[in-house]
Amino acid sequence: MKPITANFRSKAAQTLNNAQIQQSIEHVYTGFFKGRLNAAGDTPEWEELRTKGKAIKDHTIAHLDYYLNMLADNVEKNGGIVFFADDAEEARQHIIDLAHKREIKTVIKSKSMVSEEMGLEKAMNAEGFETVETDLGEYIIQLANETPYHLIAPAVHKSRTDVAKLLDDDFKEGDPVPDATELTMMARKKLRGVFERADMSVTGVNFAVAESGSIALVTNEGNGRMSTTVPRVHVAVMGMEKIVPSIQDLSTMLRILIRSATGQRISTYVTMVNEARKTDEEEGPEEFHLVIMNNGRQNLLEDPQMRESLNCIRCGACLNACPVYRKVGGHAYGWVYPGPIGSIVSPVLTGLKDASNLPSASSLCGACHDACPVKINIPRMLLELRWRTAEGSTDKNEQTSSAKERTVWKMWRLGMMGRKRFDIGARLAGLALRPLSRNGWLKKAPPPISGWTSTRDFPLISSGSLKSKLSKRIGRSK
Incomplete structure (x- = not known):
């Protein structure tokens, strides 16, 4: 999937002028943002949990190679197969090759930002596989041929009328608009047959537990559990940072993730996958594969100023708190990861030169820092990237300002250093x-x-x- 991060200004302007989308994304504030505040307020030890979550992520990222090796060893002990991919292309090709070898016809996907990062769905469809998203929001986005708008609610910008047009081929302007329950039942009816004939699934990973070789999936629709049990081949894909050392650590991370993402105390489904189906078990996949992708994360790991961004647990709380995101929407950011955290991750993963506008897509109000369940100091990293955008740091490829512009600002700086010169x-x-x-x-x-x-x-x-x-x-x- 080719990033289009350079189009931020034009895409933001389009969203600001779209009254329907402005009304739709208001739910980000009235729903998710307020829900998180209520959930945090109902959790007396909330700040203690945030501090503990930050400590877990700091420790894990500092010893990432150790825990990745432990995870891989334990997955293989459980009978799974682990593949480390250097980039999105290698990960995507590995999954496509696996599907060809297993003579797969239908692939179902459960929501995964990493699979979006590698452009997996379109690539598999192009290879002749029927590839269908099973998360309701992702399914709507797939039908609309768009990219997700939000980390948690991919179709938050769509109105009920928009969704009805996508799900009901007979829907016409002026027809009564179905309510949310009716729309969900339409999607369920379409997807039920896909689940029944699917012979391979691709899911994301909310957390991988190093000590047990387990993966954890958090869902509210049940599609994650169906995807991990019905098809004969299950492939889980994850960025190399989505790892915690122990089950005890997982308990902490789930508590802060779910409260921060949707305002719930616990999601409807928390699915743990440990291994493929055993011979005496009636359900579950015959094969379990775990694909662990780098795709530029090593650049973040090796950068002392940016490493903290690997602590992100993809809850979307920073998006919900950000006044800029709540106006310009997710598509303005041009890639998989929108909002404040996307303004940090995307420039490093795709190239700062093309994504130079993203670090400036912030008022630096600090709301994202306050909302982050693992206390990532997003404003500090945005300022660092702004400096690199202007100065080029040590990498000339990062430099986005022209020689003329830098000369003008140097003259301005000299003028500001003395009263007479300023006058x-x-x-x-x-x-x-x-x-x-x-x-x-x-x-x-x-x-x-x-x-x-x-x-x-x-x-x-x-x-x-x-x-x-x-x-x-x-x-x-x-």
């Missing part, structure tokens, strides 16, 4: 911009400050300093 610079800038102004306002400023006037007028720089104007006023008053 002279302000006077010269005011004189230079005066021909472009009208009634004391700039309608369109020249580069590199042209962005400041793209959506508003900018006041002309005064030809005199405040101090000089006050001195003149005092002189006149005498």
